[in-house]
Amino acid sequence: MPKLKTIYRCQECGQASAKWIGQCPACNQWNTFVEEAEEAASRTASRSRALTEFSSEPVRLSDSGSVEPRYMSTGIGEFDRALGGGVIEGQVLLLAGPPGIGKSTIMMEVSRAMASGALKDSKILYVSGEESLAQVGSRAGRLGARNENIYLLSENNLAKVIDAFNKIKPGLLVLDSIQTAYHPEFMGSPGSVGQIRECASELLKIAKSRGAPLFLLGHITKDGALAGPKVLEHIVDTVLYFDTEKNNIYRILRPHKNRFGPVSEIGIFEMTEKGLISVKDASEIMANTDRGRALAGRAFSIAFEGSRPMLAEIQALVSRSYYPYPRRTVTGLDLNRAQILIAAVEKNAGLRLDTMDVFASLQGGIKLKDTALDLAFCAAVISSAKDLELPPDTIFLGEVGILAQTSSTAFMARRLAEAERLGFKRAYTPRTALNKKEPLKLKELEVIPVADIAELYSALAKAK
Numbered sequence: 001m002p003k004l005k006t007i008y009r010c011q012e013c014g015q016a017s018a019k020w021i022g023q024c025p026a027c028n029q030w031n032t033f034v035e036e037a038e039e040a041a042s043r044t045a046s047r048s049r050a051l052t053e054f055s056s057e058p059v060r061l062s063d064s065g066s067v068e069p070r071y072m073s074t075g076i077g078e079f080d081r082a083l084g085g086g087v088i089e090g091q092v093l094l095l096a097g098p099p100g101i102g103k104s105t106i107m108m109e110v111s112r113a114m115a116s117g118a119l120k121d122s123k124i125l126y127v128s129g130e131e132s133l134a135q136v137g138s139r140a141g142r143l144g145a146r147n148e149n150i151y152l153l154s155e156n157n158l159a160k161v162i163d164a165f166n167k168i169k170p171g172l173l174v175l176d177s178i179q180t181a182y183h184p185e186f187m188g189s190p191g192s193v194g195q196i197r198e199c200a201s202e203l204l205k206i207a208k209s210r211g212a213p214l215f216l217l218g219h220i221t222k223d224g225a226l227a228g229p230k231v232l233e234h235i236v237d238t239v240l241y242f243d244t245e246k247n248n249i250y251r252i253l254r255p256h257k258n259r260f261g262p263v264s265e266i267g268i269f270e271m272t273e274k275g276l277i278s279v280k281d282a283s284e285i286m287a288n289t290d291r292g293r294a295l296a297g298r299a300f301s302i303a304f305e306g307s308r309p310m311l312a313e314i315q316a317l318v319s320r321s322y323y324p325y326p327r328r329t330v331t332g333l334d335l336n337r338a339q340i341l342i343a344a345v346e347k348n349a350g351l352r353l354d355t356m357d358v359f360a361s362l363q364g365g366i367k368l369k370d371t372a373l374d375l376a377f378c379a380a381v382i383s384s385a386k387d388l389e390l391p392p393d394t395i396f397l398g399e400v401g402i403l404a405q406t407s408s409t410a411f412m413a414r415r416l417a418e419a420e421r422l423g424f425k426r427a428y429t430p431r432t433a434l435n436k437k438e439p440l441k442l443k444e445l446e447v448i449p450v451a452d453i454a455e456l457y458s459a460l461a462k463a464k
Contacts, residue, residue, distance in 0.1 A: 004187065008033040013230050014193040027230075036194065037187045069260050072213070075113025078268055078278040079106070081306075082240065082253045084261020086118075089211040091260065092204055094178075094233065096218040096226050097242030102251055103217050104131075104139065106242070106269070106276050107174050110215075112145035114172060122171030123149050125164065129156045129180030129190075143275045156190060158183050158199050162206060170212060175203065177217040178232070200235050233257065248365030251276060265306035268366075282310035283422060291392035291423075297384030300395045300424070301376035302415040303368045309411070309418040312373055313363040316380035321357040332362025334369055338377065340402055345378050348404035349457040351385050372409040374400035375428060378453055379460065388460050393425040398433065404453040406430035420445040428456060 008017045011034055015026040023030050071086035080086045087093065097103050111124050124147075128136050133154050140146050153164050158181050165173060175181060182190040183198040200216065207214035216236065220226055226233060233239050239257040244250060253267035268279040282305065303312045314333075321327065330338040338360060346353045358381065362368060376396035383390050397415050398406045409415075412433045419427055420442055431449040450456045 004037045007036055007038050009036050009193050011193055014197065034192070036192060038194070072114070072118040074110050075117040076106075076110060076278060077280060078253065079110060081265050081308075082255055082267035083238065084255075084258060084265065087213040088260055089213065090208045091238065092207050092214045092216070092236045093238040093240060094216045094218055094226075094236040095240045095242060096220050098220055101242050101244060102269075102271060102276055103242055104128075104176055105143065106251075106253075107176065107215060107217060108136075108140055108143055108145050109275055111150050111172070111174060112140075112143065112147055115147040115149040119149065119171045123151060123168055124172045124174070125151050125153060125168055125170040126174045126176070127153045127155060127161050127164075128176045129154075130177060156180050156182055158202060162202070165206060165210075169210075172213050172215075173203075173207065174215045175217065177219060179219050197231055197235075200232050204235055244365060250279070250365055252366060262306065265308075282308050283418065294389035294391050296387050296389045297380050298392075299376040299380040299383065299390055300392075301373045301397055302395065302418050303370040303373055304411050304415070305368070305370075309414060310366075310368075311418075311422060312368060312370075312376070314373065314376045314380045315361050315363060316377070316384045317359040318353065318356050318381060318384040319359075321355055323357075326353070326355065327357040327359070329357075329359045331360070332365070332367050333360065333373065333377065337371075337374075341374060341377055341400055342381060344400060344402060344404040345381050345453055348453040349382060350454075351382070353381075353385065356385065370409075371399040372397055372415065374398065375406060375430075375450075375456070379428070379456060382453075382457055382460060386461075390460070391426070391463070393423065394428070395419045395424045395426070396428045398428070398430040398450075400453065406432075406450055406452060406456075408432040416442060416445060416447065428459065 008020045009015070010024040010027065010029065010032045012029045012032045013024060013027040015024050017033060020033050024032055069088040071088055073086045074080055095103055095107065111126055115124050126136070131154065133152050136152050151168055151170065153161065155161055161181070178196055178200060179191040181199045182195050183202065186194055186198050188194045203214055203216070218226055237259045238255060241254045241256055243252055243254065249271050251269040251271060253269065255263045255265065257263065268282055269276040270279055297316045299314050301312045301314065303310045328339055328342065342353060342358055345351060360377065360380065375398040378400055379390065379396045382388065397412065399409050400406055408430045412429070416427055424445060426446045426448060428448050428450055431451050433449065448459060450459060
């Protein structure tokens with residue numbers, strides 16, 4: 001019978017302590033220490049814990065060679081876009097998101113697409129530790145994912161999962177979720193820091209040694225951080241976050257770490273009764289908005305997420321404040337940057353906003369940090385404060401500095417081309433956007449340069 005000892009472990013970073021303490025000295029979080037029973041270290045116990053082996057003989061770096069990663073398409077365009085082209089052999093991916101966001105749904109659709117495409121001559125093992133086989137099968141039937149190459153397993157014991165992997169020899173392994181799995185040789189309940197760390201390490205070994213891609217599904221905390229130890233994000237090759245605004249039909253897949261591709265791309269999906277559908281044209285999210293009449297406080301812009309342009313609609317409401325301190329509420333944009341832009345507008349356009357509440361929102365339920373939206377935000381605030389109706393065929397592109405001067409941003413030519421494609425007739429841009437060596441090839445879009453916020457305000461007032 002192994003000897004047990006009681007320790008207290010931080011559920012955020014995994015720091016261990018012999019007694020309970022209020023604040024973790026490693027991550028500075030409060031009330032995160034939980035009592036756990038741990039097996040006392042011994043030589044015989046440490047030899048029998050590993051379920052798999054993954055090692056190699058030392059070789060010279062010059063003799064190691066290099067292998068170009070061969071991407072396998074997941075069969076879902078937006079998923080491939082977020083990953084940088086697809087998955088590669090032995091890649092370990094962590095998909096995290098809040099409950100009910102659609103993590104299990106998208107992984108079932110990925111399994112179906114790969115079983116009919118890149119892995120049609122192989123097998124896929126889908127392990128669920130949260131649902132029964134009947135529940136998983138019901139979802140698969142609803143999504144049309146029933147395929148002879150997909151094997152289901154309802155199991156929490158990591159040893160049995162590895163046995164099934166060795167028996168089936170799949171080309172893809174999906175574990176839903178890592179917080180429900182437990183290592184039989186380690187103490188602690190499923191979801192504890194030690195169990196998550198050891199289970200992830202064992203699965204990493206088997207994925208790397210067999211060359212099979214591995215998807216781990218994970219939960220997030222109420223603060224939006226990944227539940228479990230931070231080391232989990234270091235173990236895996238790719239970290240994907242699946243998020244959305246509350247009660248919104250669009251889901252955004254964002255890579256936060258990717259050893260085999262960029263982290264600037266995103267995947268956009270629409271939740272429907274038949275599952276998640278890829279949104280190939282990102283501008284479609286806002287292109288169907290009512291642009292038939294002019295409105296005060298509404299401005300359009302073109303944002304870039306990775307390599308794709310996206311139509312953005314910014315709405316601002318400036319109204320009288322009845323509080324000692326006026327409110328500044330922003331949705332979808334960075335609040336700190338919005339406050340700086342409001343101060344720049346107030347000083348350089350001669351507006352008094354110290355007694356006004358300012359509310360701003362980026363429509364469509366998508367969060368963007370593109371600085372090219374600055375000019376549109378300032379135009380929306382000025383428009384709402386002065387009741388200036390902005391024409392629906394006008395777009396605003398450019399970054400605004402703290403001194404209210406405008407400056408050009410990356411991909412300006414592509415932004416203007418996308419605006420012309422969407423039917424816009426006028427574009428307010430920084431003067432520096434026209435000082436490029438390559439002339440803008442625009443047919444129907446009129447470009448109006450502005451040097452600062454004061455010049456923008458003057459142009460909007462004259463256009464009225």
